[in-house]
Amino acid sequence: MGYEVVSGGMMSDFDDASVAARLREEIARQRLSRAGLAQAARLSISTLEKALSGRRRFTLATIVRLEEALGAPLRSSVVTEPVALAPYPMHAPAEMGSYSRPAVRWIEGEYLTLRASFGEDGAVYAYRTVIVWDDAKGHLVFSESDRLDAEFEQGGFVSMPHLSGHTYLMTSEEGQYRMIMLGRATREARMFGLLSTLQVGQGSQLVPVSCPVAFVPLGQMVDQPVFGFVGESSERFDEYRRVLNMAMADDFCRLRE
Known part of the structure; x- marks a missing residue:
């Protein structure tokens, strides 16, 4: 409601x-x-x-x-007297880190999200992620947009435990999970880490896959960001690739065989 x-x-x-x-x-x-x-x-x-x-x-x-x-209304036009509602929770549940809203205001906003392309080595995939506080739920939520593969756009809850200092963007849908784990923000409010999800393999097979990921406050790098597949021929490729490479170069995440 x-x-x-x-x-x-x-x-x-x-x-x-x-x-x-x-x-x-x-x-x-x-x-x-x-x-x-x-x-x-x-x-x-x-x-x-x-x-x-x-x-x-x-x-x-x-x-x-x-x-x-x-050109048509979707909401009821009936006006009722205000009713007393329980105050919105100001702390996230314990399983998400028990963070308070004032403590996490810094992370709210829109981000240019960069990750390695799953289709072409060296290329970058870019899209938009929005992180906001959900008043009714009492915790941070996120949603993705401007993806070429719109049917795979994700949304879910944000966990920020004090113990590790990391931020977790979790998608849970009918028992299936996807996770982005981000390290502490830099002085530029950028965040780097690792994305773990499922990739389409042969036929209908789904294969676990992980790759570095970068979150950059939207508008910080360019006025008109490019979303979608960014290959070597794109004017944004060098800039996007340089930023994404920082995830591993600055030890925000590691990949081991």
Whole structure:
């Protein structure tokens, strides 16, 4: 359940299931393709599909974009009196490190994410990662976008235990996990570490794979970042490769056979 402040200080709530049902109704009524709607609403098709299937929460910003693209409301227009709500938690659960919101504000923001390409040796793969505090859940969450393979965009929770000083970006979907482990931030607020996930192998086989990864505050390197596959012919290749190489050159992670 999400909440929106409306005129007069009252609140109008929206339920994810209700929004999804209303959205499917409008898609059918207007005979829209989901890909076309996602493009018009400036969303990835993966984000739209996951929200419709209940695997990702609708955010207010997402709903507003969809309403603008549809020209139709997705939320109830019923205005109710404000109700007393329990205060939002200000500390993450113990299994995520028990961090407080003020202590982790520094990490919130958008990052240019760089990792080694799984398809071509030496090439770089770039996309956007957003880390924000989820008020209702009481901990940091992350989401990915601007990936060429949008269907594999990840999202999940952020663990920051004091013991190691590392940051863990965890995706958990039906028992399947993907993890990014990042070391302490540099003076430039950049973070480096290791990504562990599954790569498509022969046929339908999935193979465990790990590679260095770099998180750079968006806009710190270039005004117009390039996302997707970045090979040697790209104007950003040398810069991206130099930054990504720092993950191992500065001992933020190690690969051993």
